[in-house]
Amino acid sequence: MTNYQSDLLRLLNDRGYIHQLTDAKALDTLANKSIIPGYIGFDVTADSLHVGNLxxxxxxxxxxxxxxxxxxxxxxxxxxxxxxxxxxEMRKILDDEGIASNFAKIRGCFENFLTFGDGPTDAIMVNNDDWLGELEYIPFLRDIGRHFTINRMLTFDSVKLRLEREQPLTFLEFNYMILQAYDFVELSRQHGCKLQLGGSDQWGNIVNGIELGRRIDGAELFGVTTPLITKADGSKMGKSVDGAIWLNAERLSPYDYWQFWRNTDDRDVGKFMRLFTDIDLDEIARLESMQGSDINEAKKVLADAATSMAHGEKAAKEAAATAQQVFEQGGAGGDLPVHLVESDEISILDALVGIGFCASKGEAKRMVAGGGARIGDEPVKDAGYMIAVSDQDIKISAGKKKHGLLRRP
Structure with missing residues (x-):
């Protein structure tokens, strides 16, 4: 079914979000006549979400x-x-303090994307530890666990793939799908939630929750999943050659975030605009049809829109202006990462590590040997090179896309 009547499913369909959904006709009818509370869960395993969560x-x-x-x-x-x-493999287990710290830092990732409040369509944020933390083991096994069969649980990809690769799956992790299903039930009871959304890898977990809600509460619940978002080269969305593209400015500057979108493959421009911006679909069709060097202008529009959404319009404008200074005018730019140097000189290796372009001196040495390090616009090929530091900022670069400043305090 693609001839949707509701604004919700038409919007999701037109912008390429729909991979699978349960009972499309009933969901479409419900969305057309009432406000649907819908949820997505985000585990707090790091202190920021990244583009893979976007x-x-x-x-x-x-x-x-x-x-x-x-x-x-x-x-x-x-x-x-x-x-x-x-x-x-099993994730590292975090203690309560680590979870609380991550929770506090991740909260801000959502504030530029959603309107929170007390209104009927205002977003709310809840913590599933509020109900999962109160569960008693024996009553939970008796009341909830009896609705799950081991036979069926073994067929889900999250379990099957781990076993096929002969990687250990702990009993702790095996319980995850039951807890996620129970989340849907609690959200239905507490907030009238009717819809769970998620990535395609969550389909089994979502269906579990729908079935559990029907069995124990007689609730009519729905699910929608998105396709796996990959880039044109086949790599997974959310990663770059330098690692995760974080949403928190403390982990990744707005300038580097802007650059990530500016460096989008020509073939991905239209898809990413539909998924990750609010640009009108007709305008996207015009922009993605650009050929040759003109497509670079479309990429700047994408970078501006995506960065404005994540970091605000002011940060996006500053990032674009810095990029123009760095790449078009040969300047240093005012929004680049800065490493403060207290002494009169610093080695090229310490500078590359200190500014965050390399994780270790070994990695920095390989970058220098490969010709990827530059001071100003001059390549540095000697791993023992010492940079004289004065009162003027010194531009340091790693490859063609990473630039920063060395500065006296």
Whole structure:
């Protein structure tokens, strides 16, 4: 079914978010006549979300844009277990203090994407530890566990793939799908939640929750999953050659975030605009049809729109201006990362590590040997090279796309 009547499913379909959904006709009818509270869960395993989480955040934004209510579920409880989906090994177990710290830092990732408040379509944020942390083991096994068969649980990809690769799957992780299913039940009871959204790897978990809600409460619940978002070269969205593209400015500067989108493959421009910006579909069709060097202008539009959404319009304008200074005018730019140097000189290796372009001196040495390090616009080929530091900023570069400044305090 693609001839949707509701604003919600039309919007999701037109922008390329729909991979699978349960009972499309009933969901479409419900979305057309009432406000649907819908949720996505985010485990707090790091102190920032990244671009790999962005399609899910945008799903909640689309839910709100089409007149429905987003529920952001922070996995304070499920993080203690760890989602085995797509993993070959068990996640590191965080203590309560680490989870609380990550929770506080991740909260801000959503504020530029969603409107929070007390209104009927305002977003709310909840912590599943509020109900999972109160569960008693024996009653939970008796009341909830009896609705799950080992036979069926073994067929889910999160379990099957781990076993096929002969990687250990702990009993702790095996319980994750039951806890996630129970989340849906609690959200249905507490907030009238009717819809769970997620990536394609969450399909089994979502269906579990729908079936559990029907069995124990007689609730009619629904699920929608997105396709796996990959780049044109086949690599997974959310990663670059330098690692994760974080959403928190403390982990990745707005300038580097802007650059990530500016460096999008020509073939991905239209798809990424539909998924990750609010640019009108007709305008996207015009921009993605550009050929040759003109497509670079479309990429700047994408970078401006994506950065404005994550970091605000002011940060996006500053990032674009810095990029123009660095690449078009040969300047240093005012929004580049800065490393403060207290002494009169610093080695090229210490500078590359200190500014964050390399994780170790060994990596920095390999970069210098490969010709990727530059001071000003001059390549540095001697790993023992010492940089004289004065009162003027010194531009340091790693490859063609990473630039920063060495500065006296």
């Amino acid at each position: 399609v899910q955040i945008m799903l909640l934004r689309r839910l709100q844009q089409s007149g429905h209510k987003p529920i952001v579920v922070m996995g304070g409880g499920t993080t203690k277990i760890g989602d085995p989906s797509g993993k070959d």
